[in-house]
Amino acid sequence: MHAYLYTAFITLLTVALLFAVTFNVGRARGKYRIQAPATNGHEMFERAYRIQLNTIENVLMFLPALWLYAMLIGDKGAGDSGMIWLVGRIWYAIAYQTNPAKRGYGFLISLLVIAGLWLGAAYGIYGVYLKA
Amino acid sequence: MHAYLYTAFITLLTVALLFAVTFNVGRARGKYRIQAPATNGHEMFERAYRIQLNTIENVLMFLPALWLYAMLIGDKGAGDSGMIWLVGRIWYAIAYQTNPAKRGYGFLISLLVIAGLWLGAAYGIYGVYLKA
């Protein structure tokens, strides 16, 4: 496990991020009086809901790419990339809630990190394949 | 793999839970005649749909926390926690479908288990970091 210390730490923070965006939906549900199971009715609630769904879909690409990179290339690089990804996602979440038009950069940063991890992992798999 | 027998078993049951709540949406789609891609139109269908989405968002926090805990603290504790989490999620799903007002406890149990696994994993990472 020692070998994946940074990757484990990033994964832990990712779970905290998921918790935060989920909690934010519950908060908005109460504040704007959107009774479950409804998922629309107030612009601010719909933003909170979209932030959560977008974070979920992004995490589902990020975590596999992160761990593949960690296993095939290295733990330290996965940890550094993960930190940038987290900054991008927090930016995205805050921007979307306050002004949807400004969410672009945060979204772009997180997507570029995933692309980088993905390419690194692909390169690693190719290297292992050549030696096999 | 022997080292993660309980964690693997819980993961297997989690996949079965995801299958069950997904199947339930398909069933509700047929019963209340909600043609895809619509996701609303009948209260009972919307409940089934919300159960599935809520289970997905919960699983995405649970599985990473479960495996981090298993790797950093131990397989047996992860297995026991996972069993409680499963009880909470099954409770939640059944309660939401029959009476949304009663889903609270199941939801709370599953969230507390995730919090416990998360804190355990954080403690484990801190311990590894001190020794590094």
Add this chain to the structure above:
Amino acid sequence: MHAYLYTAFITLLTVALLFAVTFNVGRARGKYRIQAPATNGHEMFERAYRIQLNTIENVLMFLPALWLYAMLIGDKGAGDSGMIWLVGRIWYAIAYQTNPAKRGYGFLISLLVIAGLWLGAAYGIYGVYLKA
């Protein structure tokens, strides 16, 4: 890592699939002028959105089942099953976007693969348990 070469490769392609269906939603958002955070308003956009959500819910069952199978039974079998799953999911996505009525087979194939991986992993866990 060498031990999970095929499984890692399938995981990489799964992340690419998630990216493709996510990109498709963004494309549909622009083409049919559905301003965020709205998620309905045009049939074609709603299809793209449903493809993405359905892929997400399917991946969340597939990846854990795939890796459990790889760890408990073998990497090669996981890789072969994963290839069939990918074919099913790509079929599903293309069919749903062009003609929802024809998405059934793709969906069925991907579900059968998950069931096979799940049963294989369950058998593997049972075998480890007997020896423990």
